[in-house]
Amino acid sequence: MKSTLASGEDIMISGFGKFQVNEKAPRKGRNPATGGDMVLKKRRTVTFSCAGKLRGRINGNE
Numbered sequence: 001m002k003s004t005l006a007s008g009e010d011i012m013i014s015g016f017g018k019f020q021v022n023e024k025a026p027r028k029g030r031n032p033a034t035g036g037d038m039v040l041k042k043r044r045t046v047t048f049s050c051a052g053k054l055r056g057r058i059n060g061n062e
Contacts, residue, residue, distance in 0.1 A: 005046055017050045 001019070004011055011019040022045050029040045050058075 008044070013051075015051055015053045017048055017054060020047050020049065021045070022047055 001011060005019060005021055008021050010021060024043050024045060026042045027040050029038050030036070031038050
């Protein structure tokens with residue numbers, strides 16, 4: 001799973017959910033220690049979307 005996500009591909013597990021790689025653009029931020037402005041680099045993150053079947057079981061709406 002790690003190598004697939006690292007290459008930028010999504011992973012879908014039927015009945016469980018989908019792991020998706022998202023690209024975040026560079027943005028302005030603030031250094032909490034100094035209060036100075038800084039630019040945060042672009043980065044990739046992984047999000048998870050739960051499948052409807054799993055959500056139904058968790059919520060008891062099967």
